Amino acid sequence: MPGPSGKPNPSAAPGLRLDKWLWQARFFKSRSLAAEVIEAGAVRVNGTRISRPGRDVSAGDVLTFAQGARIRVVRILALGERRGPAAEAQAMYLDLDPPATPEALE
Template structure:
């Protein structure tokens, strides 16, 4: 981010649009699909409901949103530079969903 002098400010945290990050991380096939889910009020950033696709997010934020038939909870580890392959996209976040634990009665 540029400071008042027009030069990059080293203290400014890197930020990216929410809809763009969800698309780059391969949670949605297009930015317009991601934007539609956000505008519907179905996405939370750090527990706060958002409805603007242009909301800035940064590393360390926690997102909660529906995907398919389940609710996803992820922590942003990095902001992507592009929509790359799936392995690259998976490095952008940490999945906070509890893994399916085996049933102790079985």
């Protein structure tokens, strides 16, 4: 991320657009769908509601968002290079959701 002088800041953590990360991690079928959810204010990054799809996220950030009928809570472990297979996408995050109880499945 460039500093005030326009030169890259070497101490800044690398980041990736939130909508792009959600798409690469296979939470949404398209970046535009991810962007719509973000613009609606339905995504939180580290507890703060976000409405800009271009907001940078980095490893260690915790995301909270609705996916269908579920509320997902995930910690970003890695930034992706591409939208790869599901196994590669699952390695990009740690699911912090509590496991479903048998009563909830009925």
